[in-house]
Amino acid sequence: MSTYYASLGKVLVTGGTGYIGQHLIPSLLNRGYKVKVLVRKNSNVKDLSYPDIEFIYGDLIKKETLIGIADGCEIVFHLASLVEIIAPKDEYFKVIVGGTHNLIEACRSSEIKRFVFASAGMVYGGIKKTPVKEDYSCKPFYNYGKAKLEAERMLLKAYEEFDFPMTILRIFGVYGSKGGLLVDNISAALKNRKFRFIGSGDYLFHVVHIDDVVQALILAAQTEKARGHIYNIGDDEPTTSKEFVNYIAAQIGLKKPGHIPVWLAYLAAIFFETVRKIKGKREVTSDMKKIIITRDMIKLMTTNLAGDISKAKQELGYCPKYPTFREGLTK
Numbered sequence: 001m002s003t004y005y006a007s008l009g010k011v012l013v014t015g016g017t018g019y020i021g022q023h024l025i026p027s028l029l030n031r032g033y034k035v036k037v038l039v040r041k042n043s044n045v046k047d048l049s050y051p052d053i054e055f056i057y058g059d060l061i062k063k064e065t066l067i068g069i070a071d072g073c074e075i076v077f078h079l080a081s082l083v084e085i086i087a088p089k090d091e092y093f094k095v096i097v098g099g100t101h102n103l104i105e106a107c108r109s110s111e112i113k114r115f116v117f118a119s120a121g122m123v124y125g126g127i128k129k130t131p132v133k134e135d136y137s138c139k140p141f142y143n144y145g146k147a148k149l150e151a152e153r154m155l156l157k158a159y160e161e162f163d164f165p166m167t168i169l170r171i172f173g174v175y176g177s178k179g180g181l182l183v184d185n186i187s188a189a190l191k192n193r194k195f196r197f198i199g200s201g202d203y204l205f206h207v208v209h210i211d212d213v214v215q216a217l218i219l220a221a222q223t224e225k226a227r228g229h230i231y232n233i234g235d236d237e238p239t240t241s242k243e244f245v246n247y248i249a250a251q252i253g254l255k256k257p258g259h260i261p262v263w264l265a266y267l268a269a270i271f272f273e274t275v276r277k278i279k280g281k282r283e284v285t286s287d288m289k290k291i292i293i294t295r296d297m298i299k300l301m302t303t304n305l306a307g308d309i310s311k312a313k314q315e316l317g318y319c320p321k322y323p324t325f326r327e328g329l330t331k
Contacts, residue, residue: 010034012070015079019180022047023210024217060099066106075221076115089143096147104158114165116220121172123149126303133308134230142296159228167226169216172234176210190254197259201242204304206234209328212320219316232307236323269295
C-alpha cells in the first residue's frame with residue numbers, strides 16, 4: 001500500500017499559466033496547499049487570480065533568477081515547457097533541457113520532498129500496435145520528444161548521483177471539456193478546412209483528460225513509492241487518430257475530413273521544408289495559419305503512440321475519471 005506525505009505545506013509550480021497549470025493550481029489550493037508560481041515579468045496571470053498565490057518572478061533559462069526559489073517548499077511541479085508545434089531544435093532544448101537543469105540546481109539547496117516532472121508520451125517515438133510500458137526503448141523523432149527525453153535522463157542521473165527526489169510522468173495528449181491546445185488546434189484546422197488524415201488514420205492515439213492529469217500529478221507528489229520512478233499517464237483505452245478527430249468534427253458540426261496518401265504528404269513536406277530553409281525561417285508558433293507540414297509531423301501523424309498505464313494504477317492509485325475521450329469531451 002502506498003505511503004502518503006501528511007503535510008500540506010508549500011509547493012512551487014512552474015508553467016502555472018499553461019493549460020495544465022491553470023487546472024492544477026486551484027486543485028492544490030482546494031486541498032490546502034500554499035502555492036508559489038514561477039512566472040516571467042511579461043506573463044499573463046489573469047487566469048490565476050487567487051488570493052493565496054505567491055508569484056515569484058524569474059526565468060528558467062536564467063539560472064541567476066532561480067536562486068532560493070524552492071526555499072520553504074516541499075514539492076515542485078515542473079510543468080513549464082515549450083509546447084509550440086513549430087520551433088527549432090535548439091529552442092526546445094534551451095527551454096526544456098536547459099530550464100530543467102537550472103531548476104534542479106536551484107532545488108538542490110532546498111529540502112524538497114518531491115520534484116514532479118511533466119514529460120510526454122512523445123518520448124517513445126513510434127511503437128507497434130500494443131501500448132508500451134515505461135521500460136520501452138525510447139526513440140523519439142520529434143524535437144519536442146527528444147528534449148523531454150534528455151530532461152528525463154538528467155533527472156534520473158540526479159536521482160542516482162545525489163538521491164534527487166524526482167518522479168516523471170509521461171503524459172499523453174491532454175484534452176478537456178474546454179478544449180486545450182490539442183483539441184483547439186484540431187478544431188481550428190477542421191474549421192479552416194486544412195485538416196486531412198495522412199494515410200488511413202487508423203493509428204493508435206493516446207489522450208488523457210486534464211482532470212486526470214491533475215489527479216496523477218498530485219498522486220505522484222504524495223506517494224512515497226513514486227520517488228525515482230516513471231509513469232505513463234493516459235486514458236484507460238487508447239483510441240485512433242481517426243476516431244478522435246472525427247468525433248471532434250461531429251461535435252462542432254463539420255464533416256469528417258478526407259485523406260491524402262502518405263507519399264504525397266512527404267513530397268509536399270520536402271517542398272515546404274526546402275522553401276523554409278532557403279528563406280532562413282525559424283518560427284516558434286502554434287498558430288495553425290502559419291504552420292506548414294514537415295516530415296517529422298507526417299511521421300508523428302502516421303505512428304502508433306500509446307502507453308500502458310498499469311504501473312500508475314498499481315503504484316500511485318491512479319484511476320482515470322474519464323476512461324475514454326468520449327466521456328471527457330461530453331462533460
